[in-house]
Amino acid sequence: MTTVALKPATMAQALTRALRDAMAADPSVHVMGEDVGTLGGVFRVTDGLAKEFGEDRCTDTPLAEAGILGTAVGMAMYGLRPVVEMQFDAFAYPAFEQLISHVARMRNRTRGAMPLPLTIRVPYGGGIGGVEHHSDSSEAYYMATPGLHVVTPATVADAYGLLRASIASDDPVVFLEPKRLYWSKDSWNPDEPQSVEPIGRAVVRRPGRSATLITYGPSVPVCLEAAEAARAEGWDLEVVDLRSLVPFDDETVAASVRRTGRAVVVHESGGYGGPGGEIAARVSERCFHHLEAPVLRVAGFDIPYPPPMLERHHLPGVDRILDAVARLQWEAGN
Amino acid sequence: MTVMEQRGAYRPTPPPAWQPRTDPAPLLPDALPHRVLGTEAAAQVDPDLLRRLYTELVRGRRYNTQATALTKQGRLAVYPSSTGQEACEVAAALVLEERDWLFPSYRDTLAAVARGLDPVQALTLLRGDWHTGYDPREHRIAPLCTPLATQLPHAVGLAHAARLKGDDVVALALVGDGGTSEGDFHEALNFAAVWQAPVVFLVQNNGFAISVPLDKQTAAPSLAHKAVGYGMPGRLVDGNDAAAVHEVLSDAVRHARAGGGPTLVEAVTYRIEAHTNADDATRYRGDSEVETWRAHDPIVLLEQELTERGLLDEEGIQAAREAAETMAADLRARMNQDPVLDPMDLFAHVYAEPTPQLREQEAQLRAELAAEAEPDSAAGSESEGRGR
Numbered sequence: 001m002t003t004v005a006l007k008p009a010t011m012a013q014a015l016t017r018a019l020r021d022a023m024a025a026d027p028s029v030h031v032m033g034e035d036v037g038t039l040g041g042v043f044r045v046t047d048g049l050a051k052e053f054g055e056d057r058c059t060d061t062p063l064a065e066a067g068i069l070g071t072a073v074g075m076a077m078y079g080l081r082p083v084v085e086m087q088f089d090a091f092a093y094p095a096f097e098q099l100i101s102h103v104a105r106m107r108n109r110t111r112g113a114m115p116l117p118l119t120i121r122v123p124y125g126g127g128i129g130g131v132e133h134h135s136d137s138s139e140a141y142y143m144a145t146p147g148l149h150v151v152t153p154a155t156v157a158d159a160y161g162l163l164r165a166s167i168a169s170d171d172p173v174v175f176l177e178p179k180r181l182y183w184s185k186d187s188w189n190p191d192e193p194q195s196v197e198p199i200g201r202a203v204v205r206r207p208g209r210s211a212t213l214i215t216y217g218p219s220v221p222v223c224l225e226a227a228e229a230a231r232a233e234g235w236d237l238e239v240v241d242l243r244s245l246v247p248f249d250d251e252t253v254a255a256s257v258r259r260t261g262r263a264v265v266v267h268e269s270g271g272y273g274g275p276g277g278e279i280a281a282r283v284s285e286r287c288f289h290h291l292e293a294p295v296l297r298v299a300g301f302d303i304p305y306p307p308p309m310l311e312r313h314h315l316p317g318v319d320r321i322l323d324a325v326a327r328l329q330w331e332a333g334n
Numbered sequence: 335m336t337v338m339e340q341r342g343a344y345r346p347t348p349p350p351a352w353q354p355r356t357d358p359a360p361l362l363p364d365a366l367p368h369r370v371l372g373t374e375a376a377a378q379v380d381p382d383l384l385r386r387l388y389t390e391l392v393r394g395r396r397y398n399t400q401a402t403a404l405t406k407q408g409r410l411a412v413y414p415s416s417t418g419q420e421a422c423e424v425a426a427a428l429v430l431e432e433r434d435w436l437f438p439s440y441r442d443t444l445a446a447v448a449r450g451l452d453p454v455q456a457l458t459l460l461r462g463d464w465h466t467g468y469d470p471r472e473h474r475i476a477p478l479c480t481p482l483a484t485q486l487p488h489a490v491g492l493a494h495a496a497r498l499k500g501d502d503v504v505a506l507a508l509v510g511d512g513g514t515s516e517g518d519f520h521e522a523l524n525f526a527a528v529w530q531a532p533v534v535f536l537v538q539n540n541g542f543a544i545s546v547p548l549d550k551q552t553a554a555p556s557l558a559h560k561a562v563g564y565g566m567p568g569r570l571v572d573g574n575d576a577a578a579v580h581e582v583l584s585d586a587v588r589h590a591r592a593g594g595g596p597t598l599v600e601a602v603t604y605r606i607e608a609h610t611n612a613d614d615a616t617r618y619r620g621d622s623e624v625e626t627w628r629a630h631d632p633i634v635l636l637e638q639e640l641t642e643r644g645l646l647d648e649e650g651i652q653a654a655r656e657a658a659e660t661m662a663a664d665l666r667a668r669m670n671q672d673p674v675l676d677p678m679d680l681f682a683h684v685y686a687e688p689t690p691q692l693r694e695q696e697a698q699l700r701a702e703l704a705a706e707a708e709p710d711s712a713a714g715s716e717s718e719g720r721g722r
Contacts, residue, residue: 109477
């Protein structure tokens, strides 16, 4: 048996590979959006697809997000599997009526007669020095809409596996791509068969005993870094990567918190009305008697996304996570 | 030397060659709505088609009055009547082949029924018995759409997908005058024209978006004129002239099927009833205006044409009315039966596979239902909103 050397690959490359494999495997898969064809997408995720599969299957659309998603709905109604790109998080907002009023509920309103198998790729989050409207974390809006799956990878392998699963899903999936991880590299051999990750399962990225950091997407590497730094303080932190926000893997999360007795939820988007509130509530409901301290949140501030020169103060970093961990040494009455 | 210093010698460079991509003139609608009934053109129309349109109009009017009556009896939650607009509804249904798709708005129940959908199934949304009472694929009728104009991009996408698959399918999408102000109207027309999708847009301009009249809705010369900006033909038709609507839509469908791309058709008509049974139309329009339009009734126009040409006699009129009565009686009888709904259906079709969270909620509701059904339960089953 020969061992194949693992080559470093980027998340963007894994996403491209997932799109290409899905298109090759199923002629009903169509990629569409602004700039996805000739240019290969502004992040080059759709690079080469128009050339390989033709412009009918990788289509440069007019610049209109509601139109992109709305026409994709009609295409899915006719049996295609559209994969649409929203280019940047905040550019997706014009498409929200289509998303909420049609995409999310077509299966439900037709009592199962008309499922919509479509994937909506949304590059999201900050940390890339983008100007206004290029760095939003919009996951809470998607999470609040029944009928949508919401997933977000943090590793190169998950980017491939989750995107293939999303495209194969018979339900609409909002696929959130952490922009600042596009160029992050893992040892991932694109020539090997890839695993397709089922939607809805969290994973323990780093086992630990003192407390659990519950996180996803762009905050996963930050939490792993914080966990390493915390060793010096005598803390052995477990890091749970949710991967899927809808459905939510209560089991993996609760099992971890029951082991560690302490939890911090970490994400970039604002804390008020954000995903962390929901996650903290779920953990409290399930693990109350195991908790040694309240479930804490480390989130972005409750502000419109700041200008790039100030974003480092907004984004949850290692220090802020470690501060929260220190607060987990909580005593009643404090 | 700066540009300023050069000024004396300045000669403007000729602009790069530019010309409009399309001559707009052929795309422009006629100055007045196209008419057939009462003109010489009527003689060219197949008498069987005219008679069929007539039967459907009479049936459609009866359907509208019956549905409105059902709201008064509490059998329908709401009904947006298309009385006065039946020619548009019926023609929209009749121009399509079986393989084609219809994309109706909430006011277009009648078009769905004229296409062959069971009237009770067509009313499930308005009755409050789930949202879409039929399989859209089986009938090639998209769900009745309540948000304005959002069904138009669906029609474009479906027509585009059909063409990509090599299928000879046309999509016909219905929208009101108010809907033409929505962004989705613009995006749908733009996509359709760029993709040359086989889709036809029919705007039923019935004068009002709830209470807002057309002159507060748009400054365009007509809604059909909007087509030119997208690079597609606009057609203007008398929406109360069933033969004219049928002819214009048939042309547009033929054009689309032959690969000619989309058409925007504006049918000028009038909403005789209020927006819905819940609306008070006297607050925003006068009786005299309504009476003017009543005199231009689609059924009367067609009946006159048929009678004058000897294609319809008193017996024929009676037969059409009886057929309509039969439909109405059947609709009444079936709508008077209480629908049986299964509460567990709340969770059945949110996702292909319910999420763990929905399974928990499903179990909760099942337990609540079991407790309600328990005859010895202290809470009893007689009280709906029992306290805890």
